[in-house]
Amino acid sequence: MSEKYWNIASHYFAGGVNSPVRAAVKPYPFYVERAEGAYLYTADNKQLIDxxxxxxxxxxGHANQYVTKKIIEQVNKGWLYGTPSPIEIELARKISHHLPSAQKIRFVNSGTEATMLALRLARAYTGREKIIKFHGNYHGAHDYLLLDAGSAFTEFNVNVYNGIPKSIVNTIRICEYNDAECVEKLSKSEDIAGVIVEPVMGNMGVILPDKDFLERLREITLTYNSVLIFDEVITGFRLGLGGAQGTFNVTPDLTTLGKIIGGGLPIGAVAGKKEIIDMLTPAGKVFNAGTFNANPLTMTAGLATIEVLERENVHEVANRAVNVILEELVNALDKKIPNNFVINHIGSMFQVFFGVKKVSNATEAKLANKEMYQKFHNLLLQRGVFIPPSQFETIFTSYAHKDVVVNTTLEILRKVVQEL
Ligand code: PMP
Known part of the structure; x- marks a missing residue:
């Protein structure tokens, strides 16, 4: 059935899809009809562990019962008012409580919008134009940060100048991840408005910050009065309720959020210092607006999700799943291809790189054996486990990845590593 859908879809959509990484599943993407817990149910009557x-x-996980109930209750009360609703205050209160750096918040509709707005604020706040970003970090699909981006931008080997004015690309300065000296040098020699960083990289596979890297970024941006922006679209509420900034104990000026805070409905947010967020319209003169900003349905899903995170041991379950899986995977790979792979992980995120010994920046990630990763992905998929089809994404676990799901995964992993 998926093949049939794919053929029809290819008439309507460029490359058959609406977001590029979906087409990295070969020979064609599988179509999903239903999802629950840790499972996807495909149009080909297959059950996949997701x-x-x-x-x-x-x-x-998918279709969490509490979140489902809350969404349905809200649907019955209408889902777009064009005027504020009390739920947005509740969600903001939760975010602010868990992320003390989030003194004020603006809700938008995607991580892309969030980082675009964070740059506008940094530029308005400092009166400067240039932005430092890191090779392999991905901050969304807009013009301002695509240079040397990770995720699908790397997977599909895109040329940044296709459709983006040189004058915009020229406002970006690139450093290698974990190279704070580069940031220091650029900050000394140029007028830098802000530094934007994924505090844990999740768009080149998983890459961790070296000890002191984030702290150094904080010191440098304070010294040069530039705005430090943590892009926590992935890490926010995933690495514990306090995100990466809580985990590493470094406080940015602005944080961009998305994904988890919308409970699976479209969302983004810029949060941070009161004096910066207050520059936004209508309090200030930096423009932002959105028909769907803080829409009650998304606010409800986000709020319900954070409530579950607060009262149940979600992070513990999700993190344990990674630990158990990695014990097995490292063991199996050690026997099959000793010293010829590396696995980076933190909390409920991990990725495996074949053919390399260390991955601490994007250049090293790009040296990994992509073909072998693709084979790993394909073999897992054939046996009922779905990991990202691209090396440059993150493997995630969830609250739904309980022991029985993990144990099934372990059996499949053992077989797949044999076949690699
Ligand atoms: N920032 C980061 C760190 C991301 O991982 C992503 C998406 N994967 C984005 C921004 C963009 O978010 P969205 O896809 O919601 O626009």
Whole structure:
């Protein structure tokens, strides 16, 4: 059935899909009809254990009962008012409580919108134009940060100048991840408005910050009065309720959020220092608006998700799933291809790189054996486990990845590693 859908879809959509990474599943994407817990149910009557989880938002798994109930209750009360609703205050209160740096918040509709707005704020706040970003970090699909981006931009080997004015690309300065000296040098020699970073990289596979890297970024941006922006679209509420900033104990000026805070419905947010967020219209003169900003349905799903995160041991379950899986995977790979792979992980995120010994930045990630990763993906999929089809994405676990799901995964992993 999926093949049939794919043939029809290819008439309507460029490359047959509406977001490029979906077409990285070969020979064609599978179509999903239903999802529940840790499982996807495909149009081909297959049940798959899902380790993609909507590319990050579904930390509770699919169709969590509490979130479903809350969404349905809200649907019955209408889902777009064009005027504020009390739920947006409740969600903001929760975010602000867990992320003390989030003194004020603006809700938007995607991570893309969030980072675009964060740059506008940083530029307006400092009166400067240039932005430092890191090779392999991905901050969304807009013009301003695509240079040397990770995720599908790397997977599909895109040329940034296709459709983006040189004058915009020229406002970006690139450093290698974990290279704080580069940031220091650029900050000394140029007028830098802001530094934007994924505090844990989730768009080149998983890459961790070296000890002190984030702290150094904080020091440098304070010294040069530029705005430090943590892009926590993936890590926010995934690495614990306090996100990466809580985990590493470094406080940015602005944080961009998305994914989990919308419970699986479209969302983004810019949060941070009161004096910066207050520059936004209508309080200030930096423009932002959105028909769907803070829409009650998304607010409800996000709020319900955070409530479950607060009262149940979600992070513990999701993190344990990664630990158990990695014990097995490392063991199996050690026997099959000793010293010829590396696995980076933190909390409920991990990725495996074949053919390399260390991955601490995007250049090293690009040296990994992509073909072998693709084979790993295909073999897992054939046996009923779905991990991202691209090396440059993150494997996620969720609250729904309980022991029985993990144990099935372990059996499949053992077989797949044999066949690699
Ligand atoms: N920032 C990061 C760190 C992301 O991982 C993503 C999406 N994967 C985005 C921004 C863009 O978010 P969205 O797809 O919601 O526009």
């Amino acid at each position: 380790y993609v989880l909507g590319y990050g938002p579904l930390i509770l």
